[in-house]
Amino acid sequence: MALLEAEHLSIGYRTRNGLLRAVEDVSFSLELGGSLGFVGESGCGKTTIGMALMGLLPANGSIVSGALRFKGQNLVGISDERLRKLRWKEIAMIFQAAMNALNPIQRVGDQIVEAIRLHEPEVSAAQAAERVRSLFSLVDLDPERSRDYPHQYSGGMKQRAIIAMALACRPDVIIADEPTTALDVIVQAQILAEIRRVQKEMDVAVLFISHDIAVVAEVCRHIAVMYAGQIVEQGTREEVFETPAHPYTQALLDAYLTIEEEDAALPQAMKGETPNLIVPQKGCRFYDRCPHADAQCRQEPPTWISLSPTHKVLCYGPRS
Amino acid sequence: MEIRRYILGRLFQITLIFFVILTVLFLLFRLAPGDPVSRMVDPNMTPEDAQRLIEQLGLDLPMWQQYLIYLKNFLKGRFGISFHYGQPVSEIILNRLPNTILLFTSSIVLAAFVGVFLGKIVSWKKGERIDTWVTIGALVCHTLFLPWLALIIIWVFAYWIGWFPLTGMISAEIWTDPSAGLLRKGLDIAHHMALPLTTLFLIHFGSYLLVMRSSMLDTLREDYILTARAKGLDEATIRNRHAAPNAALPVITSVGLSLAFSINGGALTETVFTWPGLGRELVFAVSNNDYPLAQASFLLIAAVVLTANLVVDLIYAYLDPRIRY
């Protein structure tokens, strides 16, 4: 049984102009100790999936249909009280580095202690503080700094503290939403290495969300490429990187490679707008930007094609 | 240490502002149309007394010397003789100072606490009927015309129902009664203070409530609130431990920014209730062309506002580690 499993998950936001379907018919699964990365540009719904897993969708957002199972238990429609108990204890989250995810007027250590004692009331304050110190050592932070306030930390230190906080209750899954965006390259590499190491040491499953396919590839064994609310390609890291099947994946990889070669020209497929998610589209959502689109793509939505037991793509004529 | 530099910086700034006020006031009193001597020396004084005062204030000397004497006199607390009372001005204003501080401080502290408390509750019920009504109520309180509110309160509670004294700060019969204890005297003051305090409280708490409400709504959108939620904290804890302490900081800033506005209100309240404070003394002095008294009351009021500013800054620094460290 998979640790975490989504089946035909659709998530919508009620807006002034109608229901915005941010996530449409998404299915994936994550094994114990496994790692799955979501890649896509902003607005593709990857963050929405993370928030839905935590039960933290904003007030106007809700799961429209589908199931979200954690250890076999459906999280859709579960009571708030039970969801609260699950949070952090079972599913923790590493927020975007750019966010001020730490309360500015509380000591960093105290914020971690709060999480520990909330879920394990039997732990004394002294024991919790001790655990914070060992967590700090684990993520290469000076344990003495746990008495500091967030503004006394650098960006990289804050992110390490947030990783320490995510590990505080030894969760089974950690959702990492753009954990390295806005950090400089060196710190970014350090934090990624940290996440990889921690994942191995503590055998925790990681669900990694990023707009940067290279970053995802560094941490995750499985990759799901998202476009306009749908997963369009899913497979192991090697499959996606070596035999990308969806034109969008190819474009993402092209963009990544051209940046590597310091050539700023955008590949053909990246031009154009992402589709409006309020008015449903008849055919393939990538139609407007796809270099290979034909009449059929415009008329009917594509269906999944399996390329290997682990690799599948949502496209009519996957080209390699 | 950061905090010491911060306090010293603020102290320096406030001293500088006070010095500028002192200087501007000097220039205004010397350069305004009319005879500066007649503004500082009571026309009804005997010529000998007048001469002594002119010499003491240096009114017969060149401007720059007058200025130095003015500064020296200020440091020694010599502000001349009140035309109306015939007493040294310093005695009068020092006697009024505690009354003003008592009314001013208690009304602001009370209003800030109630405003923060209610603002927090209301923000949690955003969009519900109670939110709309409390917001409108706070807006109305904040925009009520203070002297009129004071008159209405006197009319209803002192004249009509008769629960409280009409005006003043103490009842003469209690304070001249040698058997009256401290408690009785204190209660007497409280009894007199109830209505002016209510007036100032009503005017102030609305704006603090509105600031707290919108600050809470902003804070609840902050990332660390999302973290708190993700940690599995219940809503009450998120509100009280994570949102409210952060949201209260702008209220403190707003208290500081509105101090000048508050002291205006304080002066009006003192005048209507004949509360023997500095504000009333200033209004009285201006009405009676008692220039030395007016000048000194104004200076002392400015000093009160500036000191209050400093206190607010210190409270802010104490509550916000980003300044403390």
Added chain:
Amino acid sequence: MKTGNEQRDTLAAPAGRRDWLAGGWALFWENPIGKIGLILMACFALMAAASFVPPLLDPMYHPMHGVDPEISHATGPSAAHWLGTDFIGRDILSQLLAGARIAFMVGLSAAFMSIFFGTLIGMISGYAGRFVDTLLMRIADMVMVMPTLLVVLILSSLFGQLRIWTIVLLIALFRWPGVSRVIRAQTLTLKHRPFIEAARVTGASHLRIIFRHIFPNVLPLALLYMTFRVTSAIIIEAALAFLGFGDPGTVSWGMMLQWVWKTGHMFQAPYWLLPPGICISLLTLSFYMLGRAMEEVLDPRLRKEGESE
């Protein structure tokens, strides 16, 4: 939160300036506070316009000099005087209507001037930066802690009875710092936007950049602030008149309250005490509500300071 932004981006993309205005108006009107504020203000504007009528009907309805020949003391409402008369037989309703005119005049002109000073100083401060910025902002700090009412009081003791336009000017001179701080902050964020940089590169003069490029962008914020300044100007003028330092040649609501208070009619003549106070309070309330509703349309995060002036 990221999800919120994702959504907003998709929604905001096609909106043009006119749509934005229409959308802003819809948002404003949807807000009960904005609606009530605007309706209240319209009523007072009507009162101010109507203030010209009573003196035309009969000279005894002149708010200042008109005296009912048969009345020489305060009387309650009657057919000839709907709201009664004051202690020398002047019509209270006429005074109330004239007071509305004065309040609008004082409020709008003082607010306009203080916004003018504040915007100008804020733009210069933010655009020039460095020494000019520090100097102007220190001055702003200094003026900000001055209690305007008491300052005007002291000045009136030195310079004698102040005319209404002097009072208006003084209020404006002491009420600009709050505005200038906000405008300065806004200018700072604008200064490094590409279109400003572009204008600078193409050789536009500083004046041209400030007035052609920065000014239109800070204008909505300045207008928002103007509504709050109207409120404080009306209150200060009324308080001054109430204390007996108003322009003796004008009939303002504060003056009416001063008369009822000083002549000892506050407990005897509620018909005289209530109307002016209610009017001052409601008019300031209407401007305040208007401002808050506008603020929600513009952006609640733009303005943090000076909430309670």
